[in-house]
Amino acid sequence: MEKRKERIDRGIKVRSGDIFALCSWREMLFLAAPRLIPILGFLILPLLLGAYWQKVLLSVAVFALLAISWDILAQSGMISLGQALFFGMGAYASGVFNHYWGWHPLVALPFATVMGGVICTALLLPVLRLRGIYFAMVRLIIPLMLVRIIEATKIFGGTEGLSGIVPLPSKWLELYLVMGALMAALFGFRRMPDSDYGLVLKGINDNDRSVMNAGINIYWFKAQALFISSSIGAFSGAFMTHVYMFVGMPVFALDYSILPIAAAVVGGPGNLAGATLGAFILVPLSEILRGIGGLRIVLYGLFLVIFIVALPEGIFHYIQRKYHQFERWVEVEG
Amino acid sequence: MFLDTVVYALINSVILALMAIGFNLTFGISGVANFAYGALYVTAAYVSWMLLNLIKLPYFLSAFISILFTTLLGALMYRFILLRVRGQALSEVIATFGIGLAILELFRYLGFVGFEYTLPVFIDQSFFILGAFVDMQRILIVIFGALLILGLWVFTHHTSLGLAFRGIAQDERTALSLGIDSDWIATLAVSFGAGLAAIAATIIIPLGSISPSEGYSVLIKALAVCIIGGLGSTGGVIVASFIIGFAERFTDSYISSHWTMIVSLAAILIVLIVKPSGLFGEQKELEERI
């Protein structure tokens, strides 16, 4: 007798599938828990952790934002190998606003976010018309080239960068600002992939000719996704400038390009919660592993390869699946 | 000074072309953009070095073995990893990128950084050409580069394997229906590209030293050349290499060395605006991909 695996929705998932969920606390908890736990976590964690781990939490949030930014682009069919571009643009924008013009961080931040978004979108507009490969290639090169240009021409402080940037007024503001941004991005855009708008974006990824054939200007949509994504990335860069009180060439470093991809791939591509989860796993992990220095990046690279090949659905989907469904062996008839 | 610059520009162009040709070939044939290209380039150099200095094999043998090794590495990379994600552009890019990253950073971690990591030049001599002091290695690069490109051209236009390559490049489905095994060709394409990277490394590295950063540099340059020249077109690689090569050298001589990267970046941006698929690019814009 042969057996095969069968996946069935758990009882509680079925029961909480519609309005009757309101009848029972258990069902409501089942639905609410996945959303409540992260929210509560985001709000409470900063209070529980010591100073060192608070800084790590900051990093986690920033990389989670970059990972979300990456994911939004990936869903629309644009593979970004250069998140550092967004990060660096935002970082320099805010640094310049503050250093040369003396703007207060709370003013510089939003401006840098938007400016960063606008510049990056404008820069990448020409490549939108082509296949994803070109996009990936250009995204990889530009930040790396920008580094060398800054180094060579010494603009914006050159190799020493700009220091003495004014930090945000208080440590708590720092933490809650970025946590707030992360939650806003996560819950704000979480619905997007499932909405009709997100469906159009995914359609562009899947079969752009078909979407074009429906009278939709795919380039405009791609530009929108690009703007959203680059603004999020710019925000995280601008934010970090004020945390470190410094901006320099390292903001275009590969690290900022790779870790978000690794986080999104490990956590679950195509899903913003997955990207966040990935960041929550990888960033603390890399802190713990700080001792082994350069080997970290080797591991990121290996993670990327292993996950994309063997576990493409990512950890988040795996967990989600287990939460919603269970498996059992079933005999095959005949 | 002018002749000086011209000569060095020529050499620079050939070097760029040699660097880019492997990447371009792999993509042109199989549509795989091998972002581990830079890593393969550097690996070939390190393997050569290790064979030469640790096992004390004669140089030509070391070089030969390392080229074979890198080619094999390319094939293995395809067979074990890329095969599983073939067709999904996102996954291909991430997978090759991840591999390249892991390899390069592994070398850096293991400490393969320093001035002792060099490869010897073939012949140690210099000549005076058109008013410029040119060492033999550079002359050999030009000659070798020209021969290699010519050889590749002959290969892809006049041998059956080469024609199969071009067939797949132009129309994969038809080629498949004629019995050409797409996976096998792709394996060959990736290994070929890897092998070319190894050859380029063997002949260019002696001008400087080996380091993991060189891997990223090579990848950037190859990408820049391919973006400007157009992926999949050998002619494009040549023309683009010359454009970048000359632009860089002349900027270096007449303006300042700081501006060379800006010039390259500007060139890329201009090409992207005017003809995004590259000068000789065969990538059709969306509307024409029916």
Next chain:
Amino acid sequence: MSSCPLLKVSGLYKNFGGVQAINDLNVELAEGELLGLIGPNGSGKTTAVNLITGFVKPSEGEVFYRSQNIIGWPPYKIVRLGIARTFQMVKPFYRLPAYKNMIIPLYSPRIKQTIGGKYGDRDAVALDLLEEVGFERDAFVAYKSASVLPQGYLKRLELAKVIALQPDLLILDELFSGLSLAEVASIVPIIEKLRQEGKTIIMIEHRLKELFRIADRVVVLNFGEKIAEGKSDEVMQSEAVKKAYLGAEA
């Protein structure tokens, strides 16, 4: 007699690197007509459609839609004018259920033009439209993933996607190919209904018998040139057409 033609193709040429795909094509289409576009394989029918709908730019020539030259316009703009086409190789979004496939056309700016606003519930509209093209509602066919639907349903889905855009001119590229006689018979009424609504239709077909029953007029292409035009029975008598389809007789 007739007012300005709805569509006028004038002196159209297209050369693909040495292959003359379209050679001096001139066609006029009046509003409300059903024109059949036929010809042997490779005669340029799909290329002609691609040229009209903006997916390919011509080497020379013009296409006028309601007296407006639409050459050089990108496909999405042409769709917004009121022209919609299907593709020969049906490629739905496989991972989505059939009705979700309809969301994208229903999201199109064309909708705002025709009904003056956005649909509130696209899912419901999608299900309605699918029912109109024959997706049996009580069998919940519309909820099935596109990857499991047989060709008959996929073609109907493609048709529904085009209808959703409320075009004035529909271009159907080999809609009947791959369908059984029964399936064709069940789709014809849908096309008839579209005609009654006043829509103009161009149909590229190889299934000549089925096409001739509904077409007003037929244009025959061979090697990119128009070799015959007129009522179906007249056209099939022409020597040139017979030669084109059957090859040169001894």
